[in-house]
Amino acid sequence: MNAAILEPATLLEPVVGIVRRAGDAIMEVYASSDAGATLKDDDSPLTRADLASHRLILAALGALTPGVPVLSEEAAAIPFDERRRWPVYWLVDPLDGTREFLARNGEFTVNVALIVGHDAALGVVGVPARARVYTGVPGVGATRRAGPAGPERIATRRPAANPVRVVGSRSHRGDSLDAFLARVGPHELVPTGSALKFCIVAEGGADVYPRLGPTSEWDTAAAQAVLVAAGGAVVTRDGAALRYNTKADILNPHFVAYGDAGRDWLAPLGD
Numbered sequence: 001m002n003a004a005i006l007e008p009a010t011l012l013e014p015v016v017g018i019v020r021r022a023g024d025a026i027m028e029v030y031a032s033s034d035a036g037a038t039l040k041d042d043d044s045p046l047t048r049a050d051l052a053s054h055r056l057i058l059a060a061l062g063a064l065t066p067g068v069p070v071l072s073e074e075a076a077a078i079p080f081d082e083r084r085r086w087p088v089y090w091l092v093d094p095l096d097g098t099r100e101f102l103a104r105n106g107e108f109t110v111n112v113a114l115i116v117g118h119d120a121a122l123g124v125v126g127v128p129a130r131a132r133v134y135t136g137v138p139g140v141g142a143t144r145r146a147g148p149a150g151p152e153r154i155a156t157r158r159p160a161a162n163p164v165r166v167v168g169s170r171s172h173r174g175d176s177l178d179a180f181l182a183r184v185g186p187h188e189l190v191p192t193g194s195a196l197k198f199c200i201v202a203e204g205g206a207d208v209y210p211r212l213g214p215t216s217e218w219d220t221a222a223a224q225a226v227l228v229a230a231g232g233a234v235v236t237r238d239g240a241a242l243r244y245n246t247k248a249d250i251l252n253p254h255f256v257a258y259g260d261a262g263r264d265w266l267a268p269l270g271d
Contacts, residue, residue: 006065006088008114008122008137015112015124016133016145018060022053022110023128026095030104030129037102045098050074053094053110061090061112071250073218080248088116091244093218097194100170106130107170107193113221118243123225125195134199136222136229142202156232156259157204163187165206167197169213176212176254183268184208198223201259202230208265209257217250224257232259237269 029049037047054074061070071078072092083089090112095101097108106129114122125134135151136142143151163186168177170191181187190206197209198220221244224234234242234257242255258265 006068006114006116008116009140011064011114011122012124012135012137014064015114015122016135018057018064019110019112019124019126019133021060022056022094023126025049025052025056026101026108026110027128028052030101045102046074047095047098047101049101050095050098054092057092057094057110057112061092065090071218073216076218076250083245086115086245088114089245091115091120091218091221093195093216093222096219097196100193105170105193107196109194109196109199109223111195111218111222113218113225115221115244118246119241120221120225120228120244123222123229125199125222125226127196127199134202134223134226136202136226138225138228140229142226142230144199144203154203154230156202156227156230157207158231158260158262160207160258160260160263164208165190167192167200167206167209169193169197169211177210179270180210180212180268183270195219195223198227198234198257201232201257202227204259207259210255210265210269211252211257212254212269215252215255217244217252220252220255227257227259230259232257233261235266237266239266 026049069089093111100107110126113120123136131147133145170193200206236253256265
């Protein structure tokens with residue numbers, strides 16, 4: 001397929017189907033007594049569910065868009081000198097929130113994004129344990145699908161609630177988040193795992209998600225597309241939009257994801 005003629009909106013439904021099938025594969029392992037968990041080189045967990053989802057998505061995207069590269073957390077050893085030449089590619093986290101998967105709290109996702117240039121042009125985030133799928137095509141709109149129901153349009157909450165509703169990492173809370181909360185004023189904190197945090201902001205269930213610790217590009221791209229399509233934004237400390245494939249490493253800078261652009265969400269970050 002000629003990457004130059006890809007239209008994100010026309011790819012949406014096929015990708016929703018792929019994400020749902022990957023979710024089914026994950027839930028088969030979730031229902032079993034042995035997730036086959038091991039540790040990767042960075043001490044993060046890897047399970048049979050991660051690998052099953054990865055293999056399914058890789059094959060399905062290859063069939064859907066032949067010739068379009070795929071960068072997945074479970075197949076990330078692609079030199080920057082090669083991928084920097086990609087005008088378009090798929091960015092995938094087959095199972096985001098493996099710790100949540102192992103904790104059996106349901107807060108894990110399947111993330112598939114189409115990156116055009118350096119921006120997330122399409123994102124699909126599946127939440128298999130909750131039978132939900134979130135989609136976003138910036139400039140077109142964002143949806144939530146619950147079970148077999150059709151797509152329902154979603155949008156961020158504007159203005160933000162009072163007290164502010166903040167989603168924060170369940171597994172990676174640190175002093176930086178506590179400092180943000182102290183500066184943001186009256187708030188309610190909702191600890192949540194994985195890319196689900198972005199989706200909660202996108203559907204108006206929270207106002208802001210500050211991430212002041214390490215994340216990788218596959219952790220954020222699909223959910224960023226959903227949030228931006230719903231009317232929100234994901235920005236770095238300097239106020240610039242979070243972008244992809246701009247450097248050799250795949251780590252994101254610190255960022256803030258929010259729904260209401262009428263409030264200064266960078267101020268609580270401090271200096």
